[in-house]
Amino acid sequence: MLRKLFKFHGGVKPQTNKERSTTAPIAPVPLPDRLVIPLHQSVGGHPRPLVQPGDRVFKGQRIGAADGNLSSAVHASTSGIVRDVLPAVMPHTSGLTTLSVVIEPDGEDRWGELERINVRAATPDELRDYLRDAGVVGLGGAVFPSHLKLKPGKEGRLDTLVINGAECEPFITCDDMLMRERAADMLKGISAMRHMLQAREVLIGIEDNKPEALAAVQAAITASGEQGIEALSIPTRYPAGGAKQLIRVLTGIEVPHGRRSTDFGVQCFNVGTAYSIHDALEHGRPLLSRVVTVAGNVDTPRNYDVLIGTPMDHVVRLAGAHPDTDRYIMGGPMMGVRMPAFDVPVVKATNCILVGSPALFPPPPPEMPCIRCGECAKACPADLAPFEMYWFSRAKNFGKTQEYHLFDCIECGCCSFVCPSHIPLVDYFRFSKSEIWAREREKEAADTARERFEFKNLRQEREKQEKAEKLAAKAAATREKVAGEAAPPGATPTAAKPTGGDAKRALIEAAMEKARQQKAQIAPKNTDASTPGVQAEMAAIDARRAALEQPTEPPPPAGQA
Amino acid sequence: MLTALLVMTGIALLLGAGLGFASIKFKVEGDPLVDKIDAILPQTQCGQCGFPGCRPYANAIAGGEAEINQCPPGGEEGIRKLADLLGREFKPLSEEHGVEKPKSVAVIDEATCIGCTLCIQACPVDAIVGAAKQMHTIIAADCTGCELCLAPCPVDCIAMEPIAETVDTWKWRYPVFQIKQAA
Ligand code: SF4
Ligand code: SF4
Numbered sequence: 001m002l003r004k005l006f007k008f009h010g011g012v013k014p015q016t017n018k019e020r021s022t023t024a025p026i027a028p029v030p031l032p033d034r035l036v037i038p039l040h041q042s043v044g045g046h047p048r049p050l051v052q053p054g055d056r057v058f059k060g061q062r063i064g065a066a067d068g069n070l071s072s073a074v075h076a077s078t079s080g081i082v083r084d085v086l087p088a089v090m091p092h093t094s095g096l097t098t099l100s101v102v103i104e105p106d107g108e109d110r111w112g113e114l115e116r117i118n119v120r121a122a123t124p125d126e127l128r129d130y131l132r133d134a135g136v137v138g139l140g141g142a143v144f145p146s147h148l149k150l151k152p153g154k155e156g157r158l159d160t161l162v163i164n165g166a167e168c169e170p171f172i173t174c175d176d177m178l179m180r181e182r183a184a185d186m187l188k189g190i191s192a193m194r195h196m197l198q199a200r201e202v203l204i205g206i207e208d209n210k211p212e213a214l215a216a217v218q219a220a221i222t223a224s225g226e227q228g229i230e231a232l233s234i235p236t237r238y239p240a241g242g243a244k245q246l247i248r249v250l251t252g253i254e255v256p257h258g259r260r261s262t263d264f265g266v267q268c269f270n271v272g273t274a275y276s277i278h279d280a281l282e283h284g285r286p287l288l289s290r291v292v293t294v295a296g297n298v299d300t301p302r303n304y305d306v307l308i309g310t311p312m313d314h315v316v317r318l319a320g321a322h323p324d325t326d327r328y329i330m331g332g333p334m335m336g337v338r339m340p341a342f343d344v345p346v347v348k349a350t351n352c353i354l355v356g357s358p359a360l361f362p363p364p365p366p367e368m369p370c371i372r373c374g375e376c377a378k379a380c381p382a383d384l385a386p387f388e389m390y391w392f393s394r395a396k397n398f399g400k401t402q403e404y405h406l407f408d409c410i411e412c413g414c415c416s417f418v419c420p421s422h423i424p425l426v427d428y429f430r431f432s433k434s435e436i437w438a439r440e441r442e443k444e445a446a447d448t449a450r451e452r453f454e455f456k457n458l459r460q461e462r463e464k465q466e467k468a469e470k471l472a473a474k475a476a477a478t479r480e481k482v483a484g485e486a487a488p489p490g491a492t493p494t495a496a497k498p499t500g501g502d503a504k505r506a507l508i509e510a511a512m513e514k515a516r517q518q519k520a521q522i523a524p525k526n527t528d529a530s531t532p533g534v535q536a537e538m539a540a541i542d543a544r545r546a547a548l549e550q551p552t553e554p555p556p557p558a559g560q561a
Numbered sequence: 562m563l564t565a566l567l568v569m570t571g572i573a574l575l576l577g578a579g580l581g582f583a584s585i586k587f588k589v590e591g592d593p594l595v596d597k598i599d600a601i602l603p604q605t606q607c608g609q610c611g612f613p614g615c616r617p618y619a620n621a622i623a624g625g626e627a628e629i630n631q632c633p634p635g636g637e638e639g640i641r642k643l644a645d646l647l648g649r650e651f652k653p654l655s656e657e658h659g660v661e662k663p664k665s666v667a668v669i670d671e672a673t674c675i676g677c678t679l680c681i682q683a684c685p686v687d688a689i690v691g692a693a694k695q696m697h698t699i700i701a702a703d704c705t706g707c708e709l710c711l712a713p714c715p716v717d718c719i720a721m722e723p724i725a726e727t728v729d730t731w732k733w734r735y736p737v738f739q740i741k742q743a744a
């Protein structure tokens with residue numbers, strides 16, 4: 001059957017550089033001396049550590065529990081001893097640290113007890129919780145927790161499930177090799193997802209520079225005999241693997257600025273994610289490893305099945321890095337980010353370790369002024385106006401960049417790629433985005449502070465008022481009492497005209513006396529139950545005390561002193 | 562000529578009436594300018610501007626009684642925003658009111674704290690919890706870093722600690738470098 005394919009706006013055709021890493025099958029990696037497993041590897045909350053230094057862990061044991069629903073669990077990728085739980089440098093351009101579990105493998109690679117789930121009997125919610133605890137996240141690079149995407153929309157069913165096997169970024173071939181070698185299992189994962197989403201049809205998009213992968217997937221579909229699944233060859237054009245772009249190519253749906261594909265009945269998953277979902281549901285194995293392409297400045301570019309937490313240089317060594325290597329880039333040349341060190345761990349987001357050298361990636365020519373040629377806008381697959389966003393980012397006018405839909409930019413790098421003035425446009429956009437986020441956080445903090453400040457003022461105001469009322473009531477009561485007992489004359493005048501200092505002292509003394517009285521009143525609660533005789537006696541004492549106390553009672557106006 | 566004059570006068574009257582009506586009908590409650598200024602101020606409530614809180618300062622700016630460069634926590638950017646909003650000239654932060662510091666939170670040395678509650682009373686945003694004679698602690702998420710709790714503490718057990726950068730708060734630098742070029 002021939003299906004009509006669509007075109008997305010813009011895009012570029014960089015040299016793909018994929019051939020060399022697809023000549024050999026996916027290779028295993030010997031156990032490293034040390035695994036450093038960051039607890040925070042997905043979008044969302046930071047998982048809490050479940051192990052302590054000295055603990056013995058088994059392969060597949062959960063070492064970090066998901067923090068809330070927007071989070072994903074983390075597991076020990078092999079058996080061994082937990083050496084440390086400490087902040088370690090993470091594979092992120094910033095070079096900042098994040099809480100990580102350091103495991104020293106014992107070499108046995110022994111599985112712990114696996115939590116299995118009966119896929120047929122489980123409810124969709126149970127399956128989602130299970131996948132969250134299995135640490136399954138999107139392996140295309142965005143690492144969004146998969147269980148959250150496996151929810152059918154409001155109608156309870158999805159129209160199209162799009163499976164992303166496009167892999168458009170140069171150098172990266174991990175999905176290609178995965179499809180070639182594990183198509184059948186991947187397909188089972190797709191079926192499970194389809195069932196959870198109640199999707200009418202499944203479209204698998206594979207760029208036409210991967211005929212072997214396409215053939216393998218098509219053979220697997222035929223073998224499974226499942227209906228409504230199609231693997232389609234799509235034209236090679238970067239970034240056909242962007243979610244919105246692939247959806248556009250396969251279904252013709254153009255997801256507008258600021259909207260999600262689910263609003264249009266389409267959800268998109270990466271092929272690697274499908275495979276991990278199968279592994280988790282069928283075998284009870286959490287996400288412990290992933291296929292990683294090692295390419296660039298190495299002897300033999302190749303794909304490896306790497307345990308999460310393996311230091312990058314441990315893997316790169318196998319491929320034989322050239323001596324002039326000066327950097328690792330996580331991801332491809334278009335969207336990848338430079339790593340702060342060589343020994344940062346492979347994480348769930350690591351689809352490729354691109355080994356760089358000054359010869360392979362020479363420093364770019366200096367940035368020149370924008371000539372407003374519009375090439376970037378022509379190339380932008382998100383249909384944006386990069387030169388405008390650049391202009392306002394440069395001027396730090398962030399409000400304006402948002403008016404030009406900065407947040408629809410997928411940071412694909414097409415604009416920088418075509419710009420004749422060599423402007424690192426994406427860097428400007430990343431800069432603007434993080435500045436805007438920082439401002440939003442500040443704004444939120446300011447709003448909370450304003451609220452809390454106003455509340456505190458209100459509270460103080462209320463307390464003051466309550467106190468004043470209480471005092472007034474008490475003063476009135478005392479005055480009444482005094483009036484009723486016909487205060488001895490001559491007592492009031494002495495206190496009526498006190499000097500400033502006297503008045504203050506009198507006030508303080510009165511306060512102290514009152515406090516004493518209060519204490520006395522509160523403490524002997526047992527007097528309530530005393531005999532009438534005792535009570536009469538007490539009343540007499542009280543009356544005497546009131547008479548004595550009366551002189552120290554300052555008249556209200558003296559309170560101003 | 563006369564008709565033209567009459568027509569113009571008529572139009573003028575009509576429009577004037579319309580505007581007058583609109584100004585009554587669409588009258589905005591409160592003082593929107595103060596709200597706008599207050600929205601720019603950082604709400605640290607530290608009083609360094611010389612007013613007891615951000616809102617009073619906003620009032621003073623709106624009333625023309627204060628300069629726009631008196632808020633150190635707001636920093637240069639805050640002044641720029643105020644200048645933009647009010648159409649005034651940008652001025653550097655006035656030194657007598659303080660200097661811009663990295664954002665910090667207060668931390669109580671819990672071993673030293675005697676539980677006097679003086680800091681609780683000083684904190685403008687109720688970010689300190691504790692009862693009399695009990696150890697006190699600061700809710701870091703609510704602390705604005707105003708430093709108002711430092712002075713009242715009789716045993717000097719409160720210190721300001723700059724907020725460490727995390728991956729969630731890390732910002733891309735302004736591009737002066739380039740890391741990659743597609744091969
Ligand atoms: S491609 Fe470069 S020079 Fe041309 S308009 Fe875009 S930013 Fe300006
Ligand atoms: S990086 Fe952003 S602005 Fe540039 S082409 Fe890609 S989507 Fe468009």
Ligand code: SF4
Pocket residue numbers: 602603604605606607608609610611612613614615616618631632633634635
């Ligand atoms: S100096 Fe700034 S933050 Fe502090 S109270 Fe004044 S306006 Fe608010």
Ligand code: SF4
Pocket residue numbers: 666667683684685686687688689699703704705706707708709710711
């Ligand atoms: S805890 Fe101290 S520094 Fe923080 S807001 Fe309260 S008074 Fe200010």
